Amino acid sequence: MAIAVPNIGSKVRVTVRDQDYYVYATKQWREHIYEGVVQQSVFKDPFYFAVRTGKPDFPVSEFSAKSSHIVKIEYLIGGASQVSTETKAWKIKSKDKIYLVQRVNGKFSCTCKGFEFRRDCKHIGLVGKK
Numbered sequence: 001m002a003i004a005v006p007n008i009g010s011k012v013r014v015t016v017r018d019q020d021y022y023v024y025a026t027k028q029w030r031e032h033i034y035e036g037v038v039q040q041s042v043f044k045d046p047f048y049f050a051v052r053t054g055k056p057d058f059p060v061s062e063f064s065a066k067s068s069h070i071v072k073i074e075y076l077i078g079g080a081s082q083v084s085t086e087t088k089a090w091k092i093k094s095k096d097k098i099y100l101v102q103r104v105n106g107k108f109s110c111t112c113k114g115f116e117f118r119r120d121c122k123h124i125g126l127v128g129k130k
């Protein structure tokens, strides 16, 4: 399975559907449109992308291409890349703690402190980098 994620620099119009906070009790859905230039997301997840809308309250909005709230993404300029969903995860027990090692599109990550600082750790070594 693959999901299209807007390329950085593309100009997009993202339509998002969500429940209005103020009319939540009535279960009314509202559509919001975010238009702007795609930039690098602050999240490491390859499915995330950020749109610089220039809105005064939230000038940059973050989206996940996997989110069910996204109704559609229109490309005004540019396009998208297909991102493969090759994801694998392992739970590694070390002393009294459990760490989560993940491989997303060939890139390893771990939830331990060592990985945070060195971008590598013994837990990733344990899963054999295969």
Ligand SMILES: [Zn+2]
Pocket: 099, 110, 111, 112, 113, 114, 115, 120, 121, 122, 123, 124
């Ligand atoms: Zn680790």
